[in-house]
Amino acid sequence: MTLWFVFALMTVAAIFAVLWPLSRRGRTDSGGSEVVVYRDQLAEIDRDLASGIIGAAEADAARIEISRRLLAAADASGREEPVQGSLNLRRSAAIVALVGLPVIASGFYLALGSPRLGDFPLAERSRVADANQPLANLVAQVEAHLEKNPTDGRGWTVLAPVLSRLGRYDDAVRAYRNAITYAGDSADRRADLGEAMMGTAGGVVTAEAKAEFERAVALNGDDAKGNYFLGLAAEQDGRKADAAALWQKILAKGPSDAPWRPLVQAALVRVGGVSAPALPDGAVAAAKDMSEADRGTMIKGMVDRLATRLKTNGDDVEGWLRLVRAYLVMGERDKAMSALSDARQAVANNADRLRQLNEGLKNLGLDG
Amino acid sequence: MIAESGHYALVLALALALIQSIVPIVGARWRDAALMNVARSTALAQLLFVAASFAALVTLHVTSDFSVANVYENSHSLKPLLYKITGVWGNHEGSMLLWVSILALFGGLVAVFGNNLPLSLRAHVLAVQAWVASAFYLFILITSNPFLRIANPPIEGRDLNPVLQDIGLAVHPPMLYLGYVGFSISFSFAVAALLEGRIDAAWARWVRPWTLMAWIFLTLGIAMGSYWAYYELGWGGWWFWDPVENASLMPWLAGTALLHSALVMEKRNALKVWTVLLSILTFSLSLLGTFLVRSGVLTSVHAFATDPTRGVFILLILFVFIGGSLSLYAWRAPALKQGGLFAPISREGALVLNNLLLTTACATVFIGTLYPLALEVLTGEKISVGAPFFNFTFAPLFVPLLLAVPFGPLLAWKRGDLLGAAQRLMVAGITALVAIALVFAWTYGGATLAPLAIGLAAFVIMGALCDLAERVALFRIPLSLSLRRAGGLPRATWGTAFAHAGLGIALIGIVCETTWNSEYIGSMKPDDVARVAGYELRLDGLNPRQGPNFREMVAQFTVTRDGEKVSVMTPSKRNFTTRGASTTEAALLTRGASQLYISLGDTSADGTIAVRIYDKPLVLMIWWGPVLMAFGGLLSLSDRRLRVGAPKPAKAAARALQAAE
Incomplete structure (x- = not known):
């Protein structure tokens, strides 16, 4: 509320600045004029001459020049129409101030400002x-x-x-x-x-x-x-x-x-320090056109199929490694670990395959 | 509430400026004194509101109110108080607010001190001033509003560009803006004169002091900026001819020309139409400078194209004001009353020559700055116009100008005597020849042009002194009488002499710095010694130090000369973590007018640090010159007598006394 009160006060001050000179009728100050300047210049020449800055000949020449200009100026200002006032003009100016100022100000401010935000000094x-x-x-x-x-x-x-x-x-x-x-x-x-x-x-x-x-x-x-x-x-x-x-x-x-x-x-x-599980070509092509969720489902389905296959046929070392990698990529570390122990059990009775498995796991960054 | 009140105050200022743009013009048209007087009170109210708005922004920066986007982007709670304040105009939005504040200040000054102006002239001037102000208020509010808020304020700001965290920022931009914007007054007067269709004596009496004031600030602002670049950027250069610098040099050159033609106009009532044109051109160049710096067009014309709102808006302002005022000039200038006549060889003639050379110099800078931009827009080719272009075009224009400078003040108004002036400059000429011979002998086998340039500088300085000596009739009358005459000389005369001598002094600095500058660039370990120009600098060690919002690596050098310890210098390298930027703080050792300059480069793994050491002989004279010029301007400004250039009578009898100043 205070904010709007301050705004109102400021607006009133601004309007006052426009209305004040309009209200001072009668007292017209005409300002300076050319004639005054030339008169002052003439006086200046006398001072310069007195203090010895210019010589008498130059002073005379300057006086002649300035007097000529002074006459011309006095002539011109005599012909000028006197300063007058027109009540209608003043009234319309006052209306412009009374209506225009608040309208312009509030129009811009409401579009740009954030009156509801207070200050947040640190x-x-x-x-x-x-x-x-x-x-x-x-x-x-x-x-x-x-x-x-x-x-x-x-x-x-x-x-x-x-x-x-x-x-x-x-x-x-x-x-x-x-x-x-x-x-x-x-x-x-x-x-x-x-x-x-x-x-x-x-x-x-x-x-x-x-x-x-x-x-x-x-x-x-x-x-x-x-x-x-x-x-x-x-x-x-x-x-x-x-x-x-x-x-x-x-x-x-x-x-x-x-x-x-x-x-x-x-x-x-x-x-790609470890290659991602390879997919059949057709699946890759199909995956390209799928949405993120569909693709996830497809991959999950493929991984599940691989896991079921390995359960029945545990001799496929490459298959086990692919499965572990797949789980790692999908972020399912627990499943990867359980797949790892399953694989060890499955190939435990074949030293050659066990060595192959351990090396593959090492490449994956898992301890052999 | 402070933020929103500041915002509202700015909006009110716009509304007032719009009223001030129209009502006084209507008043002048129908000769209604009250309506014309509206200009005065609205100008003052506008000043009040803009000042309040500016004060609000300063308060927000000081209290680190990060709910204001401008504060968040450019401030940091740990910044020292001084940089919190100067940071207000260290960014685009704030600097535009400073721009309009200064514009309003000048408008207010005209309103307060303009009592001796004819009423309709004052109304017109203030109305034109309000047009400019309205355009810039709109620009600020629509495209660069400093009062935009962030609903969920972050807890810490992004800090000010570290290069700007320097005392230079406190002084340089306000000075420069006082200069740029100061020329808006002469522009407003020129346009007012064209609107009214007449120029009277009061016009001339007014325009020159305002021009002089703007010129003083611009001179100081440019000099400050150049010194700031010299010590803050860390590679020892002081002028790079880069477009931002050129943008401030162009109004200065045009402003200097304007100053001199306004002098002719004030004293002799001549060169009126030309002065009006120069007023328009000078402010147009100020606007152009603002456009170049503020639109982003300098980084790349493509940067301008990607975020065009600001650039297009300023371009529009430029187009309207420059195009509008020049069309008005073409339309109305023929109607203006021509002033007095003069012979080609006369003080007026000399000033016309000055104007020709200065505006041509300004034009070359203009081409050198804008040609690459135009080429990039048209063909997409990127070229850069560098120092060689400017040295080749600028120097040939400035040499005749400097040669002519001492002659000007010695010529009489209306009709002059070149031979007489040359005779009076005999001493200066001899001094210059002696200086050339001495420098040439001393640096035998070195640069050929440098001694000549030093001789030219000596000629300019001695010429200024000769002028003073002539006026007090030194050695021709008893010394005590001369001294009394010196006391009676108008301050403006002293000002002229100082300003002209300043030119020579700056020239000496420039020549010495560029010709006899010696440097050492290499990497140093602690306890290594570098030898530059007779100095021995030993690197004592490198110490890390924690500043308020930066960390710095301070190197300590002990400087000795001939085995005697001279001083200890501590250049440093600062690291500002918030912006991830670093600055080099050069160490300067001043000996007389010469300086020893050390700046640090990168440290390498083996503990050495890259170091640049320069010995710059008489380098400070480069900036003393402009300071002296500005001081001369100030003296002239303080002289509020009416100026009358008494003409030399046609049938001059005696030359015992010469024309006034």
């Missing part, structure tokens, strides 16, 4: 956040603490991942940097810093972020995060083979229960 918003959100409150407290003690490395170390998770990547980058400066350099922190930088760039591994991952790998050659993101950088540069090689390396070196395994395996499949 200081006020953080106060509101304090009361309602415990996490934001905590972060604000830690930030305030760090503002006073900017060299507290532990503080930065605690704060940085929280900021990253909140999506405040810019601040997270700063916090990680400070953590590195004050709590010491480490591969983990470098890799986290790089990840936060990617966050600011919307998931792209920028040159800056890549440099951080390289530093992390330089500090610890086995740093999984650093290596993974370097692979991602390679993928984003279009070097898929390099990416696959990097990812296979970390899968080989990393512990078997590492939480990041599925992620890396999926990435590996994505770049």
